[in-house]
Amino acid sequence: MLDVRNLSKTFHLHMQGGLSVRALEDVSFRVPRGRFLGLSGPSGAGKSTVLKCIHRTYLASGGSISFLSAAFGTVDMATAPEAQVIQLRRTEIGFVSQFLRVIPRVPTLDLVAEPLKLRQGLSPAEARGRAGEILDRLRIPRTLHSAYPATFSGGEQQRVNIARAVGWEPSLLLLDEPTASLDRESAGIVLDLLSELRDRGCTMVGVFHDPEMLSRIADETVRIGGDA
Amino acid sequence: MEPLLRARGLTRRFGPGCEACMDGTGARSESNRCPVCATVWACRDVGLDLFREEALGIVGESGSGKSTLVRLLHFDWPATAGFLEVARTPALEKVPDLFHEGCAWSRNLLAMDKFRQRAVRDAAMGIVYQHPQLGLRMGVSSGGNIAERLLSAGWRSIGAMRERAGALLERTEIPLERMDEPPRNFSGGMQQRVQIAKALSGDPPILLLDEVTTGLDLSVQARVLDMVRELRDELRLSMLVVSHDLGVIHLLCQRTLVMRNGEVVESGLTDQILQDPQHPYTQLLVASQLQ
Numbered sequence: 001m002l003d004v005r006n007l008s009k010t011f012h013l014h015m016q017g018g019l020s021v022r023a024l025e026d027v028s029f030r031v032p033r034g035r036f037l038g039l040s041g042p043s044g045a046g047k048s049t050v051l052k053c054i055h056r057t058y059l060a061s062g063g064s065i066s067f068l069s070a071a072f073g074t075v076d077m078a079t080a081p082e083a084q085v086i087q088l089r090r091t092e093i094g095f096v097s098q099f100l101r102v103i104p105r106v107p108t109l110d111l112v113a114e115p116l117k118l119r120q121g122l123s124p125a126e127a128r129g130r131a132g133e134i135l136d137r138l139r140i141p142r143t144l145h146s147a148y149p150a151t152f153s154g155g156e157q158q159r160v161n162i163a164r165a166v167g168w169e170p171s172l173l174l175l176d177e178p179t180a181s182l183d184r185e186s187a188g189i190v191l192d193l194l195s196e197l198r199d200r201g202c203t204m205v206g207v208f209h210d211p212e213m214l215s216r217i218a219d220e221t222v223r224i225g226g227d228a
Numbered sequence: 229m230e231p232l233l234r235a236r237g238l239t240r241r242f243g244p245g246c247e248a249c250m251d252g253t254g255a256r257s258e259s260n261r262c263p264v265c266a267t268v269w270a271c272r273d274v275g276l277d278l279f280r281e282e283a284l285g286i287v288g289e290s291g292s293g294k295s296t297l298v299r300l301l302h303f304d305w306p307a308t309a310g311f312l313e314v315a316r317t318p319a320l321e322k323v324p325d326l327f328h329e330g331c332a333w334s335r336n337l338l339a340m341d342k343f344r345q346r347a348v349r350d351a352a353m354g355i356v357y358q359h360p361q362l363g364l365r366m367g368v369s370s371g372g373n374i375a376e377r378l379l380s381a382g383w384r385s386i387g388a389m390r391e392r393a394g395a396l397l398e399r400t401e402i403p404l405e406r407m408d409e410p411p412r413n414f415s416g417g418m419q420q421r422v423q424i425a426k427a428l429s430g431d432p433p434i435l436l437l438d439e440v441t442t443g444l445d446l447s448v449q450a451r452v453l454d455m456v457r458e459l460r461d462e463l464r465l466s467m468l469v470v471s472h473d474l475g476v477i478h479l480l481c482q483r484t485l486v487m488r489n490g491e492v493v494e495s496g497l498t499d500q501i502l503q504d505p506q507h508p509y510t511q512l513l514v515a516s517q518l519q
Contacts, residue, residue: 011504012506013511014507014508014511014512015508015511015512015515052503052504055499056497056500057497057499057500057503057504058500058503058504059496059500059504059506082483082496082497083229083279085497086229086282086482086483086497087229101478101479102479103450103453103454103457103479104446104450104453104454105447105450105451105454106454114461117461118461
């Protein structure tokens with residue numbers, strides 16, 4: 001489903017006198033469909049960089065990232081045309097970051113319903129109903145569904161982020177510290193939700209701060225950076 | 229995603245131009261004004277593709293040529309040089325002599341006469357300017373502002389125009405009882421919403437937004453942004469969003485062009501431009517953003 005070969009990434013920082021920072025060197029792994037690959041390694045090793053290269057938020061400096069798309073066949077995310085990447089992000093590849101970034105003053109329920117309308121073609125009423133169920137599942141109280149998430153706690157914002165990402169059933173989901181600011185119980189709920197998504201065939205690559213979380217969900221682990 | 233509008237080599241200069249212009253101006257220089265002949269290159273050799281149902285962002289500091297680019301695309305100003313073509317759509321079929329037989333792309337719009345440019349604009353584009361007084365007649369009623377646009381698009385029934393204007397104003401949350409008031413009575417945010425209603429009156433597939441939230445206070449800005457996002461999805465619009473505010477671009481646009489001194493220095497997916505900028509100027513721009 002996903003085949004990363006010899007991925008490398010170097011940042012050229014022009015403002016700091018042309019400084020070059022080698023963030024990744026020669027990373028290779030393969031993830032079969034419906035499996036969860038965990039990325040481990042020390043802070044700053046480049047775990048998030050791997051995810052961002054797959055999502056094309058970062059431009060890879062070398063190597064290839066082959067993704068098997070339902071619409072386009074095998075696509076190299078390192079070099080695919082922008083229009084194709086946009087299409088893939090709309091229909092097949094999801095990304096959960098630690099931070100919620102949304103238009104201010106949109107109610108939580110609408111934020112979660114939006115990808116369901118756009119990507120799964122649900123009617124506004126269906127999408128809101130489904131969004132409510134996902135938020136219930138993640139224990140966001142009903143009283144908060146009509147509130148703006150800007151006022152939420154870090155953990156609540158993170159769960160809204162997850163609700164936005166899992167509802168539309170992407171075929172590849174990239175997770176950057178999805179449980180970072182959650183208590184154990186909430187983190188457990190998130191992991192359950194992710195396992196169900198995996199069981200329905202979603203392929204996942206995730207970075208977790210906590211090795212215990214990683215071992216609970218990952219089918220396989222690859223160590224990034226340091227001396228493996 | 230299929231392209232809808234395609235520009236190549238789009239250029240607008242003010243002044244005669246000279247041999248020193250090429251090296252003395254542009255993205256690699258400090259200015260877009262030639263030190264020898266004082267020609268200003270407001271826009272130079274800009275190429276862009278606007279896809280169907282995408283929002284394309286244009287960022288850059290003041291004077292980088294963003295608004296000039298919009299004015300060239302909207303035929304407000306003639307271009308000095310360049311090529312602009314639009315894909316065949318049902319709305320454009322009625323413009324005479326726009327397409328060659330069997331061609332998916334139009335002839336060069338920049339080489340056409342004013343009347344046909346106007347017909348293309350009426351059928352395919354809506355625009356919202358940073359300053360409402362550019363887009364609206366401030367002393368004419370809000371409904372009248374929209375009716376004017378409808379008239380130019382060939383509408384004739386006053387009842388139908390009034391109904392359409394009312395529906396558009398309602399969609400942009402202007403209370404119907406204020407439809408007969410002129411925009412000069414309205415707040416800045418309301419004036420922008422009247423402009424949006426007017427821009428959408430001809431059901432255009434393309435919406436050009438020039439600094440649409442600049443100068444609005446934050447709470448009004450959020451409402452206008454959310455409205456633009458809703459309309460984008462609801463009406464399946466292609467949008468060109470010009471802003472110096474990277475936050476606005478991030479929220480609305482999938483792809484972004486970065487301009488400096490009239491030239492495009494970098495283009496890419498918006499999150500890539502913001503998180504992994506390649507060009508020194510883009511790195512400076514991103515690093516200067518308030519967090």
